[in-house]
Amino acid sequence: ISTATTLAGSNFDNCMMNASGVYCMDSDELLAVENSKAATFVTKSGTLQPRKGNPEPRYFETEFGSINSMGLPNNGVDYYLDFVSQDQINHPGKTYFLSITGFNLAEDLELLQKVTDSDFAGVVELNLSCPNVPGKPQTGYDFETVDAILKAVFDVYHKPLGVKLPPYFDIIHFDQMAEILNKYPLSYVNSINSIGNGLYINDDTETVVIKPKQGFGGIGGEYVKPTALANVHAFYQRLNKDIQIIGTGGIQTGKDIFEHILCGASMVQVGTALMVEGPVIFERLTAELEAIMAEKGYDNIEDFRGKLNYL
Ligand SMILES: O=C(O)c1[nH]c(=O)[nH]c(=O)c1I
Numbered sequence: 404i405s406t407a408t409t410l411a412g413s414n415f416d417n418c419m420m421n422a423s424g425v426y427c428m429d430s431d432e433l434l435a436v437e438n439s440k441a442a443t444f445v446t447k448s449g450t451l452q453p454r455k456g457n458p459e460p461r462y463f464e465t466e467f468g469s470i471n472s473m474g475l476p477n478n479g480v481d482y483y484l485d486f487v488s489q490d491q492i493n494h495p496g497k498t499y500f501l502s503i504t505g506f507n508l509a510e511d512l513e514l515l516q517k518v519t520d521s522d523f524a525g526v527v528e529l530n531l532s533c534p535n536v537p538g539k540p541q542t543g544y545d546f547e548t549v550d551a552i553l554k555a556v557f558d559v560y561h562k563p564l565g566v567k568l569p570p571y572f573d574i575i576h577f578d579q580m581a582e583i584l585n586k587y588p589l590s591y592v593n594s595i596n597s598i599g600n601g602l603y604i605n606d607d608t609e610t611v612v613i614k615p616k617q618g619f620g621g622i623g624g625e626y627v628k629p630t631a632l633a634n635v636h637a638f639y640q641r642l643n644k645d646i647q648i649i650g651t652g653g654i655q656t657g658k659d660i661f662e663h664i665l666c667g668a669s670m671v672q673v674g675t676a677l678m679v680e681g682p683v684i685f686e687r688l689t690a691e692l693e694a695i696m697a698e699k700g701y702d703n704i705e706d707f708r709g710k711l712n713y714l
Pocket residue numbers: 424448471472473474475476530532533534535536596597621
């Protein structure tokens with residue numbers, strides 16, 4: 404039994420990695436994921452300059468998941484480019500993911516130019532879905548802007564690149580986004596980012612639990628799995644087959660991974676549960692997924708990927 408996968412033209416010995424934002428802020432965290440059972444890692448979304456992010460507390464874990472309004476704290480794209488370029492030397496043949504996000508098209512292009520000028524040989528994940536920068540709308544909900552960004556990006560960048568999308572909640576939006584995405588040579592779509600601007604309340608103190616944005620923040624964890632599975636499957640149904648899907652959202656067990664793959668995912672990313680359990684989670688997830696595959700008689704993930712049945 405193998406949980407190996409191929410994504411963006413690279414082979415991975417299993418189909419699990421961290422979600423951007425979790426266990427990927429600095430070299431210690433990235434090395435912890437590297438040295439775990441995860442197949443690879445993605446960096447925290449890098450911006451042109453380092454950012455402190457929003458005031459704390461800005462992350463809170465609840466019984467069913469998490470709420471965050473980090474505000475894009477990161478060490479700057481150069482830090483992550485340097486780290487991954489060095490890591491590639493230490494692990495020849497491994498493919499890593501670099502997440503980037505600009506605050507406008509010019510910045511996205513400047514970030515990609517830096518990638519082009521570097522020794523980075525992995526996959527770029529363009530984050531179009533940060534919900535927590537005060538005053539900045541979610542790019543992923545502005546369809547014309549997504550179209551314009553992808554057109555400009557693929558005019559200049561010709562190496563493997565995927566986009567991280569926010570969750571959509573309307574069938575027509577799945578149709579409209581897929582129509583845009585299908586126009587471009589994307590390696591993959593990563594769906595979903597956190598469900599933006601949720602609210603969690605401490606009843607004892609009658610207070611919100613995070614400081615930024617009066618407590619409004621992106622929701623992750625068990626809360627979001629039904630939305631994540633729907634987004635993965637909706638894009639699987641609509642995208643041309645050379646645009647693969649990374650499934651992110653609500654993964655806590657091997658069963659959750661099985662469901663994401665059944666919906667069409669070729670790779671999965673773990674966020675909240677990784678934050679809770681640490682990189683050792685990938686050992687449990689691998690064992691659980693392999694046990695499910697064994698029970699069902701599947702040798703590899705292609706035996707069941709995308710094969711969700713309808714009634
Ligand atoms: O607040 C953040 O840093 C953040 N938080 C999220 O939940 N998703 C994102 O893409 C980002 I860039």
